[in-house]
Amino acid sequence: MESRREFLQTVAATTAGIALTDGVAQAGPPTLPGAPAVHPPEPEEGRLKQFWNETVKDLVTLPTPQLTPAEVERHLIYCGLLSSLVVHYWNGNKRGKDGEYPWRPKQQVSNKQYQGGDYLGHNIACLAVDAEGEVIDFDFNHNEVFSSSVEHAESRLIRRIFSLTQINNGWATKGIMAPAAPTTYSNLLSDVTVYTSLESCSQCSGIMALGSVKEVVYLHRDPGQNSIGNILRQLSPEKSSFKAPLPIPADVLGFNAFTELGTAYERFAKEVGKTPFFKPTVGKPDTSNSITSFLCTDLALDIFKQAKQDFDNLQTVKYADHVPSTDDGKPVPNALTNQRVLEHARAFFAYGSTEGKRGTPHQM
Numbered sequence: 001m002e003s004r005r006e007f008l009q010t011v012a013a014t015t016a017g018i019a020l021t022d023g024v025a026q027a028g029p030p031t032l033p034g035a036p037a038v039h040p041p042e043p044e045e046g047r048l049k050q051f052w053n054e055t056v057k058d059l060v061t062l063p064t065p066q067l068t069p070a071e072v073e074r075h076l077i078y079c080g081l082l083s084s085l086v087v088h089y090w091n092g093n094k095r096g097k098d099g100e101y102p103w104r105p106k107q108q109v110s111n112k113q114y115q116g117g118d119y120l121g122h123n124i125a126c127l128a129v130d131a132e133g134e135v136i137d138f139d140f141n142h143n144e145v146f147s148s149s150v151e152h153a154e155s156r157l158i159r160r161i162f163s164l165t166q167i168n169n170g171w172a173t174k175g176i177m178a179p180a181a182p183t184t185y186s187n188l189l190s191d192v193t194v195y196t197s198l199e200s201c202s203q204c205s206g207i208m209a210l211g212s213v214k215e216v217v218y219l220h221r222d223p224g225q226n227s228i229g230n231i232l233r234q235l236s237p238e239k240s241s242f243k244a245p246l247p248i249p250a251d252v253l254g255f256n257a258f259t260e261l262g263t264a265y266e267r268f269a270k271e272v273g274k275t276p277f278f279k280p281t282v283g284k285p286d287t288s289n290s291i292t293s294f295l296c297t298d299l300a301l302d303i304f305k306q307a308k309q310d311f312d313n314l315q316t317v318k319y320a321d322h323v324p325s326t327d328d329g330k331p332v333p334n335a336l337t338n339q340r341v342l343e344h345a346r347a348f349f350a351y352g353s354t355e356g357k358r359g360t361p362h363q364m
Ligand SMILES: [Zn+2]
Pocket: 152, 153, 154, 155, 200, 201, 202, 203, 204, 205
């Protein structure tokens, strides 16, 4: 039987991360008998139980959304509006205004001076649309404004929408006749679709899940987020009304920029070691393959500009009279038709690009 002294030696060695064999320290994992496993016990029921012995691929794979052409057309209008806002507020000066950005020659206004001014945050925007099809508001990443790594577009927007529902704002979720203080907030956003220009991180996916947002359409995949939105959705209880939003990658809508952004980012990540993202006047060049650096480059800007151009060129819609349906198949009361959605999106861009300044709380 192990003596008390041997046991204490084992505990001390395990705490230090060293295994003992016959009292001799060996390299390797801790071997304290009865040490708790690092994973939780296998659940007896629920979604986690269903995936317990499945592959990670099974966990991140969601069924392709079944959308009618009219629904796709509607989504694409908002994707075009969001791209237009991204272009309008583009600012690639992530490492400051002084220095050289070899990936941004088209944004150069004079020798080593680039368009954009003070950097407010990354070029990542999102907007939220209510059940009727009205845009509630938009927001941008504002990490730099707040010197914080958590001021992401989606989390800012969700918090803002909850605050908007406390007042009768012109872009309010439930119309101007709604009571100023909602009687319930837990499912207030359950008909809201968020459109975001970059796949959401764990913070934003979590906030959208807590907010019971219906779905999130993203224009560009972020490989660094490990498909966390898919995982949260997959693990949401099937019959609960409190589900993580359904993630919809915009390539399933036929949004060309989605694949183009992915390919361009791969190129940037591969070549940035040789061609730095930024060369300061003094000090080491920045060769990081950060996706937010990519989102400053001409490569990325050109793709968003093309998406804006496609939106600007859209004069008519094929499914002009289409309105969305409720879960029981009835038309959503007071919903905008696709034709009205297009007009509304243009009106919102006029608002968003003039009144709704980036870096401020927006107001009419
Ligand atoms: Zn985020």
